[in-house]
Amino acid sequence: MLDASEGFTTEDGRRIGGVVMEMKNITLRFGGVVAIQNISFDIREGEIRAIIGPNGAGKSSMLNVISGFYVPQEGEVWFEGRQRPKVKPYEVARQGIARTFQNIALFEGMSVLDNVMTGRLTHMKTGILSQSFWLGRAEAEETANREVAERIIDFLEIQHIRKTPVSRLPYGLKKRVELARALAAEPRLLLLDEPMAGMNVEEKEDMSRFILDVNDEFGTTIALIEHDMGVVMDLSDRVVVMDYGRKIGDGTPDEVRNNQDVIDAYLGVAHD
Amino acid sequence: MPDQVLFAMEVTLNGLMAGVLYALVALGFVLIFKASGIFNFAQGVMALFAAMTLVGIMEGQVPFSHLINATFGTDIHHFGWQVPALLAIVLTTGVMVVLAWCVQRFVMGHLVNQEPIILFMATIGLAYFLEGVSDLMWGSEIRTLDVGLPQGINETIDAFTYDLFGYGFFIDNLDIVASVIAALLVAGLVVFAQYTKQGRAMRAVADDHQAALSVGISLNFIWVLVWSIAGFVALVAGIMWGTKSGVQFSLSLIALKALPVLMLGGFTSIPGAIVGGLIIGVGEKLFEFLLGGLMGGATENWFAYVLALLFLLVRPQGLFGEKIIERV
Ligand SMILES: Nc1ncnc2c1ncn2[C@@H]1O[C@H](COP(=O)(O)OP(=O)(O)OP(=O)(O)O)[C@@H](O)[C@H]1O
Ligand SMILES: [Mg+2]
Numbered sequence: 001m002l003d004a005s006e007g008f009t010t011e012d013g014r015r016i017g018g019v020v021m022e023m024k025n026i027t028l029r030f031g032g033v034v035a036i037q038n039i040s041f042d043i044r045e046g047e048i049r050a051i052i053g054p055n056g057a058g059k060s061s062m063l064n065v066i067s068g069f070y071v072p073q074e075g076e077v078w079f080e081g082r083q084r085p086k087v088k089p090y091e092v093a094r095q096g097i098a099r100t101f102q103n104i105a106l107f108e109g110m111s112v113l114d115n116v117m118t119g120r121l122t123h124m125k126t127g128i129l130s131q132s133f134w135l136g137r138a139e140a141e142e143t144a145n146r147e148v149a150e151r152i153i154d155f156l157e158i159q160h161i162r163k164t165p166v167s168r169l170p171y172g173l174k175k176r177v178e179l180a181r182a183l184a185a186e187p188r189l190l191l192l193d194e195p196m197a198g199m200n201v202e203e204k205e206d207m208s209r210f211i212l213d214v215n216d217e218f219g220t221t222i223a224l225i226e227h228d229m230g231v232v233m234d235l236s237d238r239v240v241v242m243d244y245g246r247k248i249g250d251g252t253p254d255e256v257r258n259n260q261d262v263i264d265a266y267l268g269v270a271h272d
Numbered sequence: 273m274p275d276q277v278l279f280a281m282e283v284t285l286n287g288l289m290a291g292v293l294y295a296l297v298a299l300g301f302v303l304i305f306k307a308s309g310i311f312n313f314a315q316g317v318m319a320l321f322a323a324m325t326l327v328g329i330m331e332g333q334v335p336f337s338h339l340i341n342a343t344f345g346t347d348i349h350h351f352g353w354q355v356p357a358l359l360a361i362v363l364t365t366g367v368m369v370v371l372a373w374c375v376q377r378f379v380m381g382h383l384v385n386q387e388p389i390i391l392f393m394a395t396i397g398l399a400y401f402l403e404g405v406s407d408l409m410w411g412s413e414i415r416t417l418d419v420g421l422p423q424g425i426n427e428t429i430d431a432f433t434y435d436l437f438g439y440g441f442f443i444d445n446l447d448i449v450a451s452v453i454a455a456l457l458v459a460g461l462v463v464f465a466q467y468t469k470q471g472r473a474m475r476a477v478a479d480d481h482q483a484a485l486s487v488g489i490s491l492n493f494i495w496v497l498v499w500s501i502a503g504f505v506a507l508v509a510g511i512m513w514g515t516k517s518g519v520q521f522s523l524s525l526i527a528l529k530a531l532p533v534l535m536l537g538g539f540t541s542i543p544g545a546i547v548g549g550l551i552i553g554v555g556e557k558l559f560e561f562l563l564g565g566l567m568g569g570a571t572e573n574w575f576a577y578v579l580a581l582l583f584l585l586v587r588p589q590g591l592f593g594e595k596i597i598e599r600v
Contacts, residue, residue: 093488105483118476122488124469131468
């Protein structure tokens, strides 16, 4: 068992706590394809953990295992000190793990505010009857959750589009709305699958700033996948490197940068 | 005012009221279709089953009595009590919720991610199965249903329009009550979908399954919920139709009336179902009134379909449906 009190302090003075999520010997296959091969790693409280690797390395698959969308054939998932039994994705969400998707999955027909409000669903407890008849508790609950949603909308600077249907937004803003929805859940662990993919430099800078601010202000633990090396090195406390379903590196950005296997994978050295 | 105009007004009013009921039936389809992509062929049979169950409960009939008697050699048919209409409606709603749960648990739950055509065929199977269950539970005779809704000409409107125009409109009380209830139900559903937590979850599931899961929505729960609501809508439609023309097999054919409404309004649009229902209700009554004579009468049997067909040529996605754009 890992001691929850252990941890370390980063160069910039942020406190990284004990292990919140631990993946043990995860293997995931799709028919003949081995997307993840016997990988173990952990995520510590309060850190920004990056998962990097070339296309098809299995990064998204790993995030999908954490969020319950994929069920690995082998291995164990430990969350907050307990081994997680086989769970459905919605149950994972209810345990406090929120996520975004590589190919944006928003509710296109709804407004930005409504999208963010769906992020609050896990915090809304009133049953269907009191909701239907709009009894006092339901109304109070709606108001309280609405306030949280509005705060997050302010935080991510998307007030000007709160009533806009998501389908009308440009790509960069959609990514931001998706982050807002995930944040609205006030997650204990936030999973971001390529939050900056397809963005221009300015949008990337904004997004990096938001991710850092979220981590800083709310102390949210974040695991993210990103291709842009500069961004990864700037943002993350520790990095897992994957290639062809295997883990080829794990450590601080500096350690990873100087790892020969990682350099080979990124320079496209032939696998033997 | 010329007589023709007055007649046309009366016909339009009657058409509007028929239209509200069409809208109600169509709404049952739209709810399920939006949330799960299933075109529920069984919607009409659900209305029949609901109405049969309501009659059975009200009259204190023993369900499956034929089966029980045949198996055990008994001769029981009735419990010997009568259940008040309101209580019976609540109980029937409960039965429809159980039905919704069973449909999800034993049929649709196993077909997640299948092609729409497979889901559609499953609902055809469900329709026949449910029809059989209905026969087995409550028998297949025509039943009269009276939950205490007023019937017959509305004297007030008759007198009022007579004073005003010198011609009294014939509007049936049942039609008035039915359209008020249907309108309330439709409005209630829209408010529920728009402003409650479960309604928001319902819209979320209708929009994107993956995203819905990621915010902690159980698809299964939402599907049971929409089938339950569709079941309740079927019950209301069944009560209206059943009161008017008796509870019998033909009740399940009201689903066929919903089809042109859906083509007109779009399969995914709640406002579409409402407007589509009204257009078809008014359209078919007015058409019959204006041109029925020329066309040899009984145009109400086909008018809706022809209108929907013409409409399909111009706007295949329906009035409010989402535009279908092929990605290339
Ligand atoms: N649902 C699936 N069904 C079948 N194969 C899959 C599925 N999801 C992923 N794979 C396969 O698993 C492997 C890893 O895919 P994954 O999407 O995890 O890679 P990735 O590292 O996220 O790549 P990218 O950088 O392109 O997003 C690939 O070979 C992919 O084809
Ligand atoms: Mg990926």
